[in-house]
Each structure stands twice: as structure tokens, then as C-alpha cells.
Amino acid sequence: MSSVNAPSLCDNEVSAEQIAALDAHLLDLDTANRLAEIFKALSDPTRLRIIGLLMEHEVCVHTLEAALSMSQSAISHQLRVLRQMNLVRFRKEGRHVYYALDDEHVELLFAQGLLHVEHG
Known part of the structure; x- marks a missing residue:
């Protein structure tokens, strides 16, 4: 699929x-x-930061608020966009909502983009 050596x-x-x-x-x-x-x-930096936080752990919305220093409504808006695109999934446990990456493809997409940015 690489075009590096393509005619x-x-x-x-x-x-x-x-x-x-x-x-x-x-x-x-x-x-x-x-x-x-x-x-x-x-394409949104906040959504990318959220994905970065979810790379290794399932994270509660309250923890995302604290980590990103943002309001719950702002975090919820960004998570809604990511959910609609099937990039993240959630589960409820009591009053808490936990988010994780939807699957390994999201992780790979993020990791490849990050490698490209860090390479250049």
C-alpha cells in the first residue's frame, strides 16, 4: 500500500x-x-489528547475532566463525537461512566500518526 517506491x-x-x-x-x-x-x-487536539489518555486504560469521565482541566460538558461533547465515529466505547458502573478505545484499529491509527509527527 506504500507509495514510496511506486512507479x-x-x-x-x-x-x-x-x-x-x-x-x-x-x-x-x-x-x-x-x-x-x-x-x-x-482533527481536534482535545479529542487526540483524550485518545492518548485512553491508549492504556479505561478512564472515568471525572478523571478525564481533571487530567484535561476541562468541564464535564466540554469533555462529554468531545466524547460524543468520538462515540459517534466508533472510536471510543463506554460502560456505566453506578453513576460513573468509563471510556475506552473501541478497538485496536483506533490505537494503531493514533500510534502511526504520532510516529509520523515525531519522525518529522
């Missing part, structure tokens, strides 16, 4: 073979839109 495709006349080679890797519009929504959800 360049650029000619004045585009052949059917070139189009076929590109079509094999072209995302359909629905998939591209869903992926864009994921990246949009990840």
Missing part, C-alpha cells in the same frame, strides 16, 4: 492500462467519505 504515472496520453492500474486502488466515494469523517473527528 510514477504521468503521460500526455493516458492508456487504458494506466487507468486500470489506478482504478484498482481508487476508493469508492462512500468509503472515502467515511474515512474523511474519521480524520475529521481526529
